[in-house]
Amino acid sequence: MDMKRGYYEDVQLVTSPVVFFWLVVLLVTLLLFPFVVSNYYVYVANYIAINIIVAAGLNLLVGYTGQISLGHAGFFAIGAYGTVILMAKAGMPFLLALPCAGLVAAGFGFLLGLPALRLEGPYLAIATLGFGLTITQVIGRMTLFGGREGLHAPDLVIGPWAVDTDRQFYFLLIGMTVLLLLGMRSLIKTRVGRAFIAIRDADIAAQTMGVNIVFYKTLAFAVSAFYAGIGGGLYAFVLRFIEPEIFTLMMSIMFLAMVVVGGLGSLMGPVVGAGLLCWLDLKLRNILNIPFLGDWLETLSRSWFSITGVSNIQYIVFGSIMVAIMLFEPLGLYGVWLRTKQYWRTWPF
């Protein structure tokens, strides 16, 4: 038995040369990616990156702290509107407006976290759902937020760098996503993250060990909302135009689905979950163009469904895939990831 251990090993990211190798491969791939694919796929990557940020934040709340939220589209909206308004109306530079909007979202997260202390399970789900719906209603009716007409995102300029294509935005986005994910990982591995997990696993024991659960439960909401807010602020520049109708209940549910499908309470879960669901979502929009399958589905839909059946078939396929994943891999894609990691642990060395 090794008598003296390097305790840093327990928490460090790069535990072996193999891990280091793969991290470098990953980074290089990410950097080269936009130069080898078409514009559309850069857009897809941007879309996925934003969802990864939100899913990572939601995972902190649902996966690590054991709470739930069906209102994250609300925080997402606050981040989007906050960033755009702080830039357009208050003249803030983007790199200041974005974290400020994130903090505003965090503030709302904190406020929503307070009633959440008394609520659990389905009750909390409904309370957060109500929050999400209220936010879009409020935004849709206030002239400051452009009401139903929505708002245009201002031009994005960072110092001398004018970010006006999806490719340029990609680099900004990847940088932020990596940073936020590293921050999340670090948080989970240290004192605050342990307190979150402790509350999830045995809240009574956590309390008697000195964890203030009122503080940590609301903190989890605030941090989670911060990530959603940052995601929203970035999303405004993917769309270039925001309106209340974007931030629907469906969006909140999709965020939650990403976390669950990816694997609750795992660091890679939100990444694969957001990646898969976003990709499926975009792909299935054109499901009828897929050879054979598309034709078959169209015939099926014509003969059995009402006139709107064809346009809804993507949701049917989408839903079925989610059911299948949860059925065969209850740990979510994280389970698959664990096995893959095991398999590749030493490859190619």
Next chain:
Amino acid sequence: MTSDFLTISNLFISFGGIKALQDISFSMAQGEIFSVIGPNGAGKTTLFNCISGLYRPDTGSIRFEGTAIEKKKPHAIARLGIARTFQNIELFSHMNTMENIMLGRHIHMGTGLFRGMFMWGRHSFAAREEIRHREHVERIIDLLELQNVRDFPVGALPYGTQKLIELARALALEPRLLLLDEPCAGMNQEEKQDMIFWIKDIQDDLGITILLIEHDMKLVMDISDRVLAINFGQPVTLGTPGAVQQNKEVRKAYIGEEEQDGPSAVG
């Protein structure tokens, strides 16, 4: 011996119609092992829950080193230096042994949200804190001989080992008062022996005062300095193990029962 270490006066608590504790008063001296005995449902765990802040007594007071704690929150009481284990194991089942015990260091660590998010390199504040406190935890792991299960998720470990990890987690808090709720329940004879030694070591070497609940009469009589017997939430007698053992009511209510279903009295 000062006897104002822990002082409980006229404690009452009831749940609906059940009077779980009625007029419990005693005081503990620093450094002693004080045991609470009584049949199932007597109110022993309820007493612990009052001390650790999980229950708020209806009336009565609990003072720890001069501070009234009966209205304090559990986390605040932990910060004063009171740690406990649970009758029904309350471990963080998805964490490994090391992480479980690390949670016991919570109040001693300084990593907050921001420094926690920026653990960049081994010289960052968060990393140095992790290293320093893991060293402390490793000493507890060595003490309780938990090296073999150090990196295993605790959920899958044997019952006796889980009880030990709970003890380790409580010790990591560096308590001055340690509440042990049936630490030997469900253990085999050998594990019980080890546990007795450790409890003695904790008292002698670490200087921690121990409040103990235990059904095994022999064990209680062996290691306790003083014993409080309760029944139906009411005090029966308080004194040295020898005196309590001789008490008529104790013999009737407790020891008689012990002979019938002793080892199964896990509760």
